[in-house]
Amino acid sequence: MYILQKFFKQLVVNKLGIFSFTFFIVIFSSIVMRLIEPETFPGWFDALWYVMTTVTTVGYGDFYPVSVAGRIYAIFIFLIGIGIAGLAIGKLVEALGAHRKRKEEGRLNFKGKGHFVIIGWSEKAKYAISEIIETHPEIDIVLIDQLNVTPITHKNVHYIQGDPSSESVLMQANINDAKSVLVFSDDSIQDSALADGKTLLVVTSVERLNQQIHSTVEIKKEENIKNFRHAKVDEFVLSHETVSRMAVRSAFSRGITEIYTQLLSYKEGENLFEVRKRGEWKTYKDAFEGLLMEGATLISDGSDLGINKKLNEPIREDARLYIICSKEVYESLT
Template sequence: MHFFLRYAYRLFRLNNRLLAVMTVGFVLIGSAAAYALEPDTFGHWFNSLYWVMTTMSTVGYGDYSMKTIPGKALTMVLYLFGIGLLSLVIGKILEAFASIKKRRETGQLAYRGSGHVVIISWNKKAQAAVEELLSSDPGLEVLIVDENERLPYDHERVHYVSGSPTSGDTLERAGVGTARAAIVFADERMDDYQLIDGKTLLIASSIEEFSPDVHTTVEIMSEKHIKNFRHVKVNDFILSHDAVSSLAVRSALNEGTIDLYRQLISRQEGEDIYEVPRRSHWRTYREAFQALLEEGATLLADRGDLGINRKLDEPIPEGARLYAVCHPDTFRRLKEARESG
């Protein structure tokens, strides 16, 4: 009994690579020995390999069996050592899967994909953003970076990296360098607005240092702090409370308009704003407006210029980026027509 305990203890201490080599070697040697002892029983070496595997796994179909004393002795060796060895291998595999699952849930795994969106700092607004992203593109993957100990949002297309977002190691594990965009939400677990925006500034500067080309959107608590970001490359700012206040005022002054705004800021319902592909034969805004209108879309703006309806006869400048309001199906048709044309 002491021998078997020592045997089991040593097996458990083996590293995975050595254990795999030992298992493969044991199976191959056992198969070769079985075929050498009773070649007529198996007829082919592969059949002896099949017999060893079924014996070690305790399946034992009975279509092959040893008939000689040496053959039966080999079968006993397979019983005594092979079954335990194979069980240990299976246990190691299950342990590896459990370890990967645990590391994923605790944010210790590095992300190896690309074209994803990185969400930094977890709160209710970040959760709403994740849900919006997942519903807007069925192929898009989202990665959350926060200092929580466990994955805050469980979804097959949501990944998690735990750590400080100001650390280069954390940003590297999050794959920020290959990301499509990064959104930094204000850390509302802090009480002071200045400290919150200060942390956001530090995160933005860390992202710029690590990956200066990634499109970065940050949420700030106070508009006066925008000037503090002048030395940091940030593509867009979101004022934390201004949007809510503005929507509340518009709802009070224009009854019923809140549904329109909700549709425009959410891809989960109704129409949405899309950047429409420009066609080469569009010379003026009017031509673009009329062509899009026939397709079921309404031309809204050129970049941040919402006043193009007052200059429809002006030529569309080089580098223009046209935005229209339309249904997602309409946008897909416009995109497909552009690609096919």
């Protein structure tokens, strides 16, 4: 009796042991019932079906033992099998609950590739995630922050809890295989210099681990851009200056904020897209007129907005042509 008590106590603790013992009981009982009553259970699957329905429910009555030996063993299945199966199901539910808790707390590694990494949770990060999902519904997003529980629940969003400047945390987010990273400034830090310093530390750690990643960072002070350029950051967003400049422009040009909104949001009207150079486009004029005929307006080559001043110049081989058009037109172009 003591040996049995010790065995079951160990079984309760060991999840793998529970599932292994449950599997053994089901298979062994199926074999025993088939051997005891071959007429009642003409096939091995019939015996397995009887055992499974007995240990998980009260049975369906389509198969049942008729001999004394068969019924005695059925009692064993009732007493032992049902208890073990219930324990196994309970452990399975417990394991699923533990996995969900670890996921919500950001303690699970992300193993996908080609994903977006967003560092720092705020309302800005919330809108960024919404915009990314709206633009690319199937892309995976990894959010890194130090909150105890994930602030957002979405099938595309995986949360990692920890210090974003830590190599181990970035590796949890599989930064090596990430496509792009967006680093938002820490709004809890009032000093702009300190906030930019923290952002620089984070993006430097990211660039050290993945030099091919496309990085975009939010900066508080324009004078700090040179430090971020030294860290090989690809894109910069000046949080305070950008909003102020947009507000001033709207004060002088009524309705211009609607244009900004359309260009900045995938949900609103026309949008900004990048297209590849076509073989028949020799000059910028060829590209401009060709795109215009298809419903798109060529506005720049990279950051160069002076397309209209060099329409007769040949297009560079590494040109990055940006157009304004609707989503439908862009899809027809690509």
